[in-house]
Amino acid sequence: MAKTQKEAGEVVEPLPQPSKAVTFIDQEYTRRTLVLPDWLVLEVVQGQVTLAGDDAPGLAYMRNRPDFKEA
Template sequence: MSKTPDDKLTDSTALALQKTVAVTSPARTFRDKVYTSRTLILPDGTTLPVAKGRVSAFGDDQLHYLSTHPDFEPLTE
């Protein structure tokens, strides 16, 4: 498997990598009470995929969004 050199990364890929590195809180999983599959677009423009009625929050902003939205409830594992 080949590795893409850093100088050939696109702007969107570099931005995604920066957001991935900046995450400090552990992932939390939520249950979607309305849909089993959809894509959430958060206020900051990031997207979260819902699959099989579950979605994971990886940062404080995502966690806050899902915690305050009436369609989602946290899963206890």
């Protein structure tokens, strides 16, 4: 990560950028609760569920399900 310089040689780390949210469309149900193997609970509401872009286990799980497609 690049460092930026402020006054008098002070080095400051830039703030991390938040990961973009990823939405999946449920092709079977409009409302349901999913419990992932690591006990993460996801709620499908209006046929969609949204995960944080940095949730690697959740994204991997959702991308491997044939009943969901990435929006």
